[in-house]
Amino acid sequence: MDVDLNIDIFFDKVRTNGRVLHENAIYLTVRKEYNKSSKGKPPKGEERKKISMKKIMTGALVMSVMLAGGALAEGMNPGTYESTFRGYNADIRVKVAVCADRIESVEVAEQAESQNIGAKACEILPERIVNAQSIGVDSVSGATITSAAIKAAVRDALNQAGADIDVYSAVPEKTETKKTVELSTDVVVIGTGIAGESAAVTAQESGAQVILLEKLDIIGGSTNASGGAVMGVDSPLNDDGVDDTKEWADFIYDRDERHENVSYEKIKFVADVSGENIKWLMEKGYDPVLGYGGNSPVMWSHRPNDGTGKQLAHGGWKIINALNDAFISGGGTLMVATPATKLLTDETGKVVGVEAESEDTVYTIRAKGGVILACGGFDDNEELIQKYAPKSDGLFNIGANAGDDGDAITLAEAVGAEIISTGYLMPSWPTLHRCELNGLNAFGLKNTANFIYVNEKMERYMNESEGMEGQKFKMIVDGSTQFYMVMDSTALDGAYVEQLESCVEKGLAFKGETLEEAAQQAGVDAQTLENTVTHWNEMAEAGADTDFGNEKVNPLNTAPYYIIPDSKGVTGSFGGVHINMDAQVLRADGTAIEGLYAAGECTNGDFYYRDYICGGSSLAMGMAFGRVAGENTAQNAIQ
Known part of the structure; x- marks a missing residue:
């Protein structure tokens, strides 16, 4: 039996012979088989690589024996046991205290996971394991890799204690019959990224009662994984007394080729309100410093402060925490792990509420002022990628939110919304992805190594000195689905050699004493590569x-x-529901669907074509129209 396997998201539970095997336990085994067959190339749509189920199960069985360690004692040896497994960013050290017949506590003693993502899982999952007395509990949605490491460490600690792993790996029974609950409010917001949180807080400040829904266990959406930069002009940090809004709007609009779907009117509006919105965000506790972004000629990028006046590299969580604290302190209702499943309409087609579903409850929520879609893109939905972004098929999903399943599109289409598509997903920085997961310092390597970039034809396609911003765009223009970094050993020190050799051993990078040998190992055209290097x-x-x-x-x-x-x-993704200047969702005939609004990534078709302008353009757009949607739905409710 064969299975269609996307190796980069193969982190779900695998069950064999009634035993729950942890994703980390089999990942390396399966990935090794994948790399042998694929030469490290990403799968494309219907061409995605297939791996034999026999190989998966063989690897799983082998790893289960290794993890179980043959410990089948009836009771455990009381005490505290420690174990360490690799998380998303670094090792996670876990302490597990047990008595003879019970897990007393699970503590993550050391971790360096991303704030609000993996770090949040380190808070949620230990309690979940203790309450269920099992590592068979659900992983924390949105932080699967971190959850994997925690479970693996707890398993190992239980083995040390002499536990019967079968007992402590049992999958908790779920409620078969869910209760039903009816709620009423002024505004329902779906999604907790910057667009959703801005909409919720603005509606609240305008006098509305708000329910904020999040499908994952963790709030923040793609904003959590972002750098936390917000582009803006005439803010408290860069107001020079000159109206810079047109310059900023023109920069964004011209950069992305003025595609017919892209609305200059909306971009100019974002620029017009950007300074005011950044001031509003700062009043909520966001503390930015100025910087450049997206090759901008001016310091328009407001980036999170690391506490010393310098830019924090990954600080999107600071925006989310500031807004969510304001929302909760203002009396808002936040419901996590509760995805919206259906928009409710009346006989005229007006959206009047939503259905949502948690683990044990089905909610019917009436919204007097309207529903706001702010639930991200569709870059984690293969079917929607094929439909709306076929030109980006085969790209690695490396920085997208785990909840980007296209819920906004699915919900909106069901009530007649128009979906505008660019054919592209939102590109991230070019990445040596598999090697980075294996510990390669790719950013440092690209700044150090003696190399050239080639496309799938083994031909150079850009000036390598342009850096990652330029490379990202050149990759899109080139059209190849696979690219390669080709280097010799001239500038490699011991640390990089060690990292590269580890990647070679795992089939993630390829090495040869000659270019021909390296090309043969990589499965690429050796003759063309040799010609390219000779010309270089x-x-x-x-x-x-x-x-x-x-x-x-x-x-x-x-x-x-x-x-x-x-x-x-x-x-992330481009394309999505079509909105007007009031953030109302539109039908194909241009009429608005009453009661339905949208903002953020799910509306990116109005703002981008195929290139993402880094440095905070997307967060600025999400905040601008999130606030518009929040204000308008609140006014609907209190009229």
Whole structure:
């Protein structure tokens, strides 16, 4: 039996012979088989690589024996046991206290996971395990890899204690018959990223009662995984007394080729209110510092402060915490792990509420002022990618929110909404993704190594010195689904060599004493690659890159050679529900669906074509129209 397997999201539970096997326990075994067959290339739609179920189950059985350790004692040896497993960012150390017949406590003693994502799972999952007395509980949605590490560490600690792993791996029974609850409020907001939280707080400040729904266990959506930068002009930090809104709007609009779907009117509106919105966000506790972003000519990017006046690298969680604290302190109702499943309409087609469903309850929620869709993109939904973003098929989903299943599209389409599509997903930084998961410092390597970039034809496609921002766009324009970083050993120090050798061993990178040998290992066209490198070396000898203008032209002639698959990453989606300037969702004939509003990534079709302008443009857009939607639904409710 064969299974269609997306190896990069293979982190779900696998059950064999009644035993729950943890995803970390079999991941490396399965990934090794995948890399042998795929040469590290990403699967494409119907062409996604298939891995034999026999190989998966064989790996699973082997790993289960290793993890179980043969411990089948009736009782445990009381005490506290420790174990460490690799999380998303670094090792996670867990302490487990047990008595003879019970898990007394689970504590994550050391971790460096992302704030509001993996770090939140370190709070939620230990309590979940203790309450259920089992590691067979659901992982924390939105933090699957971190959950995997915690469960694996607890399993190992229980093994040390002499536990019967079968007993403590039992999957808790779920409620078969759910209770039904009816609620009424002024406004329902679906999604807790910057658009949803801004909508909820604004509606609340306008006098409305608000229920905020989140499908995952963790709030924050894609904003959590972002850098936390918000683009804006004429804010408290960059108001120079000159109206810069047109300059900013033109920069965004011109950068993305002025596609017919992209609305200059909406972009200009975002620019007009950006300074006021950043001031509003700062009043909620957000503390930014100015910086550049998206190759912008001016410091428009408001980035989170690390506490010392410098930019915090990954601070989107600070925005979410500031807004959510304001929402809760203002009396708002937050319901996590409660996805909206249906929009409710009356006989005229007006949206009057939602149905939502938690683990044990089905909710019918009436919303007097309307429903706001702010539940992210569709980059985690293969069917919708094929339908609305076929030109981005085969990209690695590396930075997108786990909840980006296209719920906004599904819900809105069911009530007649128009979906506008660009054919593309939102590209992230180019990434040596598999090697990064294996511990390679890709960012540092790209700044250090002697290399060239080639596409799937083994031809150069850009000036390598442009950096990742330029590379991202050049990848899109080139159209190839797979790219490669080709390097020699000239500038590699011991640390990088060690990291690369580890990747080679696992089939994530490819090595040869000659270019031909490295190409054969990678499964690429050796002759074309040799011709490309020969031409590069000739230009290096002449001292000028006459093809693309790279000023750093050094010959590639020092063995061994390495070839690493370099991929267009996905951090979100373009396309989505069509809205007007009031954030109302539109039908194909241009009429508004009464009672239905949208903001954020699910409306990206109005703002982007195929290039994402980094540095906070998306968060600025989400906040701007989230606030518009919040204000309008509140006014509907209190009229």
